Amino acid sequence: xxxxxxxxxxxxxxxxxxxxxxxxxxxxxxxxxxxxxxxxxxxxxxxxxxxxxxxxxxxxxxxxxxxxxxxxxxxxxxxxxxxxxxxxxxxxxxxxxxxxxxxxxxxxxxxxxxxxxxxxxxxxxxxxxxxxxxxxxxxxxxxxxxxxxxxxxxxxxxxxxxxxxxxxxxxxxxxxxxxxxxxxxxxxxxxxxxxxxxxxxxxxxxxxx
Amino acid sequence: xxxxxxxxxxxxxxxxxxxxxxxxxxxxxxxxxxxxxxxxxxxxxxxxxxxxxxxxxxxxxxxxxxxxxxxxxxxxxxxxxxxxxxxxxxxxxxxxxxxxxxxxxxxxxxxxxxxxxxxxxxxxxxxxxxxxxxxxxxxxxxxxxxxxxxxxxxxxxxxxxxxxxxxxxxxxxxxxxxxxxxxxxxxxxxxxxxxxxxxxxxxxxxxxx
Numbered sequence: 001x002x003x004x005x006x007x008x009x010x011x012x013x014x015x016x017x018x019x020x021x022x023x024x025x026x027x028x029x030x031x032x033x034x035x036x037x038x039x040x041x042x043x044x045x046x047x048x049x050x051x052x053x054x055x056x057x058x059x060x061x062x063x064x065x066x067x068x069x070x071x072x073x074x075x076x077x078x079x080x081x082x083x084x085x086x087x088x089x090x091x092x093x094x095x096x097x098x099x100x101x102x103x104x105x106x107x108x109x110x111x112x113x114x115x116x117x118x119x120x121x122x123x124x125x126x127x128x129x130x131x132x133x134x135x136x137x138x139x140x141x142x143x144x145x146x147x148x149x150x151x152x153x154x155x156x157x158x159x160x161x162x163x164x165x166x167x168x169x170x171x172x173x174x175x176x177x178x179x180x181x182x183x184x185x186x187x188x189x190x191x192x193x194x195x196x197x198x199x200x201x202x203x204x205x206x207x208x209x
Numbered sequence: 210x211x212x213x214x215x216x217x218x219x220x221x222x223x224x225x226x227x228x229x230x231x232x233x234x235x236x237x238x239x240x241x242x243x244x245x246x247x248x249x250x251x252x253x254x255x256x257x258x259x260x261x262x263x264x265x266x267x268x269x270x271x272x273x274x275x276x277x278x279x280x281x282x283x284x285x286x287x288x289x290x291x292x293x294x295x296x297x298x299x300x301x302x303x304x305x306x307x308x309x310x311x312x313x314x315x316x317x318x319x320x321x322x323x324x325x326x327x328x329x330x331x332x333x334x335x336x337x338x339x340x341x342x343x344x345x346x347x348x349x350x351x352x353x354x355x356x357x358x359x360x361x362x363x364x365x366x367x368x369x370x371x372x373x374x375x376x377x378x379x380x381x382x383x384x385x386x387x388x389x390x391x392x393x394x395x396x397x398x399x400x401x402x403x404x405x406x407x408x409x410x411x412x413x414x415x416x417x418x
Contacts, residue, residue, distance in 0.1 A: 036359075037334075038250045038251075039246075039247075039248025039249065039250050039251055040248065040251075041247045041248050041250075042247075042248055042249075042250030042251035120346030120405070121389065122331055122389075125246075163405055164401075166405045167392065167405075167409065170383060170405070170406065170409055173383065173386040173387070173389070173390060174379060174382060174383045174386070176386065176389075177382040177383070177385065177386035177389070178382070179330075180330065180382070180385075180386070181378065181382060188375070193375075196372055196375045196376075196379070197379065199371075200376065200379055200413050203412050203413050204409050204412050204413060204417065206412065
């Protein structure tokens with residue numbers, strides 16, 4: 001997805017392009033909206049089907065349970081976030097350039113897809129015990145991606161970071177919380193928030209941009 | 210510390226000492242737990258009463274509706290947060306000392322009362338239109354408190370902040386998100402997270418501690 005598409009997006013436009021067929025994708029979009037508005041536990045499969053203009057029976061063709069929907073939303077959301085961070089880790093450039101780009105793109109994602117991000121972040125405890133380890137593993141990898149860039153910068157002398165694990169958590173947390181407060185009708189675009197946050201994070205690791 | 214230990218929060222020790230009589234306070238604690246676990250919309254007044262070991266009829270003596278409970282939790286939570294920030298604004302000391310103390314105490318509160326803080330932050334949209342303006346006014350005052358300290362520091366030459374409103378949002382956001390990831394059984398105490406975050410925020414505003 002290009003930056004332009006994300007800026008233009010007034011609401012949560014996560015395309016879910018990997019979800020097929022079309023009916024399964026429409027149900028997933030409906031589930032994100034319902035979970036974000038009313039919470040997972042207050043949403044029924046009937047609510048989701050009716051938002052998607054379908055019958056409950058049609059939903060069961062694609063998803064056995066409401067939890068299967070939450071699990072797929074959570075997995076796709078976490079995989080997208082991880083992909084964004086990995087791309088930044090593996091890019092060319094100094095640690096400062098890669099960290100700035102990781103923050104810019106991670107923030108843009110959380111601002112542009114704030115509804116999906118909220119469901120992914122706030123309904124984690126609603127996943128059953130058997131599904132949580134897979135998601136926790138994805139989160140550990142996101143954490144490791146940011147930690148690696150910070151460690152690279154400490155090693156090269158670009159950064160001055162007394163507490164790498166704690167600073168890693170703070171950087172991710174700052175970006176993730178954009179999903180809570182970002183308002184598509186507010187004064188700043190996702191790109192502007194991303195640029196500000198990249199600057200703030202470079203300060204947090206002891207580099208002035 | 211990793212971001213993934215979002216397992217159900219053990220307990221929240223918000224004393225709600227201003228809530229009397231005892232039955233009203235027990236109901237409020239039960240409501241915080243239920244809202245945090247299942248979400249506002251999935252919680253019934255019957256659930257809350259039974260968690261508090263009371264009958265639904267006994268609940269109605271103290272609270273007319275479920276929304277009244279949410280409103281009182283939200284108002285008390287926001288007032289506590291504002292009181293913490295105001296105390297830091299009005300304290301003696303340099304802007305850096307006051308900002309560090311504001312962050313330390315705000316983080317301690319969000320870590321120590323993460324269940325309450327989650328309800329306060331994530332169920333804001335569940336409040337009716339007529340109640341939201343009062344809460345929004347309290348949030349604006351919290352924002353103004355942090356902005357004032359940052360402006361003081363810019364004026365005195367202690368801080369170098371190109372974007373004061375954006376940095377204010379980021380500082381508050383960083384602290385608030387502690388309520389999402391903080392785990393009382395994790396490796397760091399609320400005090401330790403507060404100390405780390407105070408250091409990171411001083412870096413964000415261009416002062417090295």
